[in-house]
Amino acid sequence: MKTAIIGGSGLNKFPEINMIDEIFPDTPWGKPSAPIEIGILNKTEIIFLPRHGEDNRIAPHKINYKANIWALHEINVRNIISVSVVGGITKSMSPNNIIIPDQIIDYTYNRDHTFSDGDPMDVEHIDFSNPYSEILRKKLIDSARVKKLKIHPKGTYGITQGPRLETAAEILRLENDGCNIVGMTGMPEASLARELKINYACCCLVVNWAAGKSTLPITSEIIQRNLEGGLYNILLLINEFLLNAN
Numbered sequence: 001m002k003t004a005i006i007g008g009s010g011l012n013k014f015p016e017i018n019m020i021d022e023i024f025p026d027t028p029w030g031k032p033s034a035p036i037e038i039g040i041l042n043k044t045e046i047i048f049l050p051r052h053g054e055d056n057r058i059a060p061h062k063i064n065y066k067a068n069i070w071a072l073h074e075i076n077v078r079n080i081i082s083v084s085v086v087g088g089i090t091k092s093m094s095p096n097n098i099i100i101p102d103q104i105i106d107y108t109y110n111r112d113h114t115f116s117d118g119d120p121m122d123v124e125h126i127d128f129s130n131p132y133s134e135i136l137r138k139k140l141i142d143s144a145r146v147k148k149l150k151i152h153p154k155g156t157y158g159i160t161q162g163p164r165l166e167t168a169a170e171i172l173r174l175e176n177d178g179c180n181i182v183g184m185t186g187m188p189e190a191s192l193a194r195e196l197k198i199n200y201a202c203c204c205l206v207v208n209w210a211a212g213k214s215t216l217p218i219t220s221e222i223i224q225r226n227l228e229g230g231l232y233n234i235l236l237l238i239n240e241f242l243l244n245a246n
Contacts (some may be wrong), residue, residue, distance in 0.1 A: 001077035004236060006068070007086045008185060009210040010227040012050035016235065017041050020049055025066055025074060027113070029066040033058055035136045037069060044242045049078055049187060060184035062163035066112055069098070069192040072109025079136060081241065082202045083234060085227060087165070087181035087218075089212035091176050095110035095226040097150060098233060099204040100140050101157040106187040108161050113188035115195050123197070131190045143240035147168035149233050155180035157204065159187045182210050203237065 007014065017039035024035040036188040037048040052058045072080065075080030082168060088094055115125045137153075144151040160166055166174070166182060174182055181204055193200035208218050216222070 002047060002076055003079040003081065003242065004049060004072050004077040006018065006080060006189070007050040007141060008049065008082070009023060009056065010051060010085060010231055011083050011234070012052060012054060012056045014041075014048045016163040016239070017046055017048055022124045023033055023075070025071050027070040027074070027186060028066045030064055032071040035062060036075070038075075042242045046077065046242060049071065051189075053191075061108070061111065063185065065188050065192055066115065067238065069189065069196060069198070070115070073196045073198060075158045077198060079133075079199045080187060080201075081136065081238065082084060082186070082200065083185050083200070083238075084157075084202055084204045085188050085207045085223075087171075087208050087213075088180075088206040089158070089171060089182055089210045089213060092152065093155070093180050093206050095206050095222075096230045096233075097152060097206045098144065098154045098230070098237065099152040099157075099181055099206065100144075101181065101202055101204060102130070102132060102154040103156040104135065104186055105158045105177055106164050106175070107174075108159055108184075108187055111188055113191065115192060116119050120130060126191070126194050128191060128194060131194070132201045133199035136199050139205060139244060140201060140241055143244070144237050147233075147240050149237055151175045151237075152180075154205075157186050158182045160184055164219055164237055171210040171212050173209075178222045181206065203234060205234055
C-alpha cells in the first residue's frame with residue numbers, strides 16, 4: 001500500500017528521497033499545498049507533501065486540507081504519516097520529545113473540514129472515536145523502539161486555530177480539558193483522511209513549552225533550535241517505519 005508523509009513546519013523538504021516523479025494535480029477543491037513528490041526511500045515507494053508549501057509560507061488556517069488529502073487519495077495513498085511540531089503542555093512533554101498521539105480535541109473554526117456535505121459525496125457520519133490508525137501507531141512506536149528513541153506512545157493533541165500562539169489561560173483550559181500537547185494542523189487533516197478511508201497517524205515533535213509552562217518567553221530562536229535537533233530523530237523514525245511499511 002502506498003504511504004505518504006505530510007511534512008509540517010521545518011519539514012518542507014525530504015532530501016533523502018530518491019525522487020522519480022513530481023505531480024501537481026488539480027482537485028475539486030483546487031491545488032494541494034505543493035507539488036507531490038513520488039520517490040524511493042529504503043527500497044520503498046514514498047509520497048511526500050509539505051502541508052505549508054515548498055517555502056513554508058502557508059499559515060495553518062489557510063492550508064487547503066481538502067485538496068491535500070483528496071490529491072493523495074487520487075493517487076491511491078492508503079497510509080498517511082503526518083509530522084507536526086507542537087508545544088508541550090503537561091510536565092513530561094518537554095522540548096525534543098516525540099509523541100505518537102492517540103486522541104484529538106479540535107478547537108479550530110471556520111475551516112473547510114469535511115467532504116461529507118452532500119457535494120460531491122453523500123452525507124456520512126464517520127466514527128471518529130479513535131481518530132488515529134492503531135496499526136500505524138503501533139508501527140511508529142515499534143520503529144522508535146528499534147532506533148532506541150524515547151517517545152510517548154499516547155497523548156491528546158489539542159488543535160488550535162493559529163497562526164498566533166495561545167495565551168497562558170488558553171493553555172490552562174486545554175490542560176484542564178486533558179490535552180498533553182498543542183498544535184495547529186492536526187484537524188481537519190485526520191478526519192478528512194478517515195472520510196476517505198485512509199489510514200492516518202501523527203508523529204509530533206515538541207519544540208517549545210506552551211504558554212505559561214516555562215519562565216522563558218517563546219521565541220523563534222528556541223523553536224528553531226529544538227526543531228533542528230528533533231527533526232533528526234523524526235527522520236530516523238520515519239526511515240525505520242518505511243522499512244516495515246507494507
